Amino acid sequence: xxxxxxxxxxxxxxxxxxxxxxxxxxxxxxxxxxxxxxxxxxxxxxxxxxxxxxxxxxxxxxxxxxxxxxxxxxxxxxxxxxxxxxxxxxxxxxxxxxxxxxxxxxxxxxxx
Amino acid sequence: xxxxxxxxxxxxxxxxxxxxxxxxxxxxxxxxxxxxxxxxxxxxxxxxxxxxxxxxxxxxxxxxxxxxxxxxxxxxxxxxxxxxxxxxxxxxxxxxxxxxxxxxxxxxxxxxxxxx
Numbered sequence: 001x002x003x004x005x006x007x008x009x010x011x012x013x014x015x016x017x018x019x020x021x022x023x024x025x026x027x028x029x030x031x032x033x034x035x036x037x038x039x040x041x042x043x044x045x046x047x048x049x050x051x052x053x054x055x056x057x058x059x060x061x062x063x064x065x066x067x068x069x070x071x072x073x074x075x076x077x078x079x080x081x082x083x084x085x086x087x088x089x090x091x092x093x094x095x096x097x098x099x100x101x102x103x104x105x106x107x108x109x110x111x112x
Numbered sequence: 113x114x115x116x117x118x119x120x121x122x123x124x125x126x127x128x129x130x131x132x133x134x135x136x137x138x139x140x141x142x143x144x145x146x147x148x149x150x151x152x153x154x155x156x157x158x159x160x161x162x163x164x165x166x167x168x169x170x171x172x173x174x175x176x177x178x179x180x181x182x183x184x185x186x187x188x189x190x191x192x193x194x195x196x197x198x199x200x201x202x203x204x205x206x207x208x209x210x211x212x213x214x215x216x217x218x219x220x221x222x223x224x225x226x227x228x
Contacts, residue, residue, distance in 0.1 A: 035218075042118070042201060042220040043156070058215070059113075090155050100146060101216065103155030 003027075006091050006104040013081050014112055021076045021107050023091030031094045032074040033101060034058075034066065036087040043090065049074055081111045114139040116204050118219025125192050126227055133222045135202035136184040142204040145185045146216070147176060150199040160187070192226045199223050 004025040013019045023032065034046040045058030047066040055066050063085060065077045074093075078085055088108050092101040115138040125131045137145075143164035148156035162169045162176045162185065169176050173192075178185040189196055203216040 040220060043216075043218040045215060045217075048215065092155075100158040100161065103148075103157065105153075105155050 004091060004093055004102055004104040006089075006107050008107060009105065010108050012110045012112060015082060016080050019078050019081055019109070021078075021089055021091075021109070023074045023076070023104060025072055025074075025091075025093040025102075025104075027093065027095075027102070028071055029093035029095055029102075030071070031096060031101075032068065033092040033094075034064070034074070034076045035090045035092065036060065036085075037090060037106070038087050046076065046089075078109075081109075083111050085109065086111045114142060114204055114217040116202060116217050116219040118202050118222060120222060121220065122223045122225070124225045124227060127192060127194060129192055131189045131192050131196070131224055131226075133187045133200055133202070133224070134184060135186070135204075135219050136182075137204040137217075138183070139204070139206070140180075140183065141206050144205050145176070145178060146203050147174075147187050148201045148203065148218075150201065150221075152198070156201055189224075192224075194226050194228065197224055197226045 007022045030051050033048045035043040037043050044060050046064050049055045049068045052071050068074050088106050090106045091104040094101045118135045146161035149159045150156040160174050160176050162178050173190045175188040199221045201221050202219040205216045
């Protein structure tokens with residue numbers, strides 16, 4: 001089915017481990033985004049990408065790495081997870097700045 | 113950068129009553145103001161948006177108003193129903209142009225509960 005998917009939906013990991021969250025969209029949207037959602041902070045932009053091989057930092061990029069080798073995929077990697085990265089992560093995509101963003105279902109990450 | 117403040121953080125109304133959620137923004141250059149609804153366990157979904165050249169926009173029971181001078185915008189839901197219970201986010205951005213993406217800045221969200 002067309003849409004935007006995220007995997008895994010739930011993840012528990014230990015401090016210091018590397019973990020990668022996956023995002024896949026089938027619309028061929030140029031723009032893709034990663035947000036984290038925390039109580040009291042709303043949605044904060046981590047990284048975004050305007051096209052394959054073009055990425056840029058958002059509001060809270062520290063501790064995260066992204067790549068975009070293919071238009072449809074935009075993985076987010078936590079190189080050495082910390083407890084402060086416990087959050088719900090949302091991926092989103094859009095055609096271009098003039099259109100709405102479509103959000104995936106989210107990944108709930110717990111770092112113990 | 114842009115800063116968006118949203119109030120209240122929680123709102124409880126009786127079914128059939130109206131609900132109003134308010135947001136203020138700091139960057140006078142912002143010109144696009146969407147509202148998203150997030151149901152439990154799901155990602156946010158756009159429900160209505162407004163551009164800076166429009167003062168009000170309606171879609172059935174939902175309306176958004178914009179006051180550019182005061183830099184605030186509001187979501188109005190009339191005749192609330194239990195299925196309106198969700199978290200609502202306002203956001204602001206400068207639409208258009210190339211590069212940089214549509215970097216929405218979100219408010220902190222409002223938990224709306226519609227009670228029977």
